[in-house]
Amino acid sequence: MKRIKWFFTIIIISILSFSAHAQEASFEGIITSRIVFGEVDLSPLAEKIDYHKGNVQEQIGSFFRTLPAAQSDKLQAMIERNPMMTIALLMIPPQTTLYIKGGTILAKMKGLGYEMEHYHNLSADEAFIYTASLIDPQNAATSTYKPSEGYKELFAGDKLITPDKYTFSKLPQTATVAGYVCNVSSYVPKSAPGNATGANGLPAVDVRKLIVYTNSEISKTINFSHPYYIPEADGILRIDIFLEDSDQPTMVYEMIKVDKTTVNDSQLQIKKSQPLYQLTDMEYGMKLLGITMEGISSLGDE
Secondary structure, X not given: OHHHHHHHHHHHHHHOOOOOOOOOOOOEEEEEEEEEEOOEEOOOHHHHOOOOOOOHHHHHXXXXXXXXXXXXXXXXXXXXXXXXXXXXXXXXXXXXXXEEEOOEEEEEEEEOOEEEEEEEEOOOOEEEEEEEEOOOOOOEEEEEEOHHHOOOOOOOHHHEOOOOOEEEEEXXXXXXXXXXXXXXXXXXXXXXXXXXXXXXXXXXXOOOEEEEEEEOOOOHHHHHHOOOEOOOOOEEEEEEEEOOOOOOOOEEEEEEEEEXXXXXXXXXXXXXXXXXXXXXXXXXXXXXXXXXXXXXXXXXXX
16 A cells, blocks of 8 residues: 555646746747656657557657667666656656747647646636546546645645745856756755665655756746746746756756737637546546556556
8 A cells, every 4th residue: 555655646747837927928839848868758658658559668769779889788777877867757748848828828738658848827727637548548637726725735745945944045047948948046955865775665755956947938827837836036047957956957847839819718628528527636646546557557458
């Protein structure tokens, strides 16, 4: 039971990374983000897998075999140093598309064996999360929550960056992300992570440092679609995530395309299944666990 609870916590933290908070927002358009893990762009991976063909493990292997040797070797070395990196590699959606119109956002993403849509409307104070299996689309779950009640349930543990736990520093340089010149800042844990182990006996994956890139032209509304909630006043376009003591980030979450365009109501429509669960409902949590576990289970299919 402890192992199930631990794995469930990892999954929830990894994929429920989109929340809301009452704020003014005027941006309208479509933004695409990606995950780069160990210098490997994972964004094409989810779209390449055909679950109806079976042998998902071979399809994933085929993707990684096309990588340059230097990237492949670096990724393999990271996983060997800490096998928990595999969980992050498999469970985090490698690409997200955000449809934004003022204070209303719909995020669409695919992970290993599942798809997710996350909608929140600030003015209506409503939010929904729809998750469905890509292996069995009838296996779906939808939850709801009120943005005004906060986001602690979505950003658990070290995913919630707060001043009491992190030291903030504004860095002197700027950097261009998706065509926007960004200010750069760092967040470093006040308590050193050390060499702790997780509940499963494997090395824990703790944040060593976050480098954050922001631009005032982009609404901070998008900040609630990121893997970490970071209290920045401007839109965050990139986060360098250091999970090891290294000069190079373990993972980069970044916007790769910002398209200021009209977003119509149909693009903001989220799928829904019944029953409608509360986000904190344990039955919903177990249902979500079952959906995401289908992707892991598919790795063993012949």
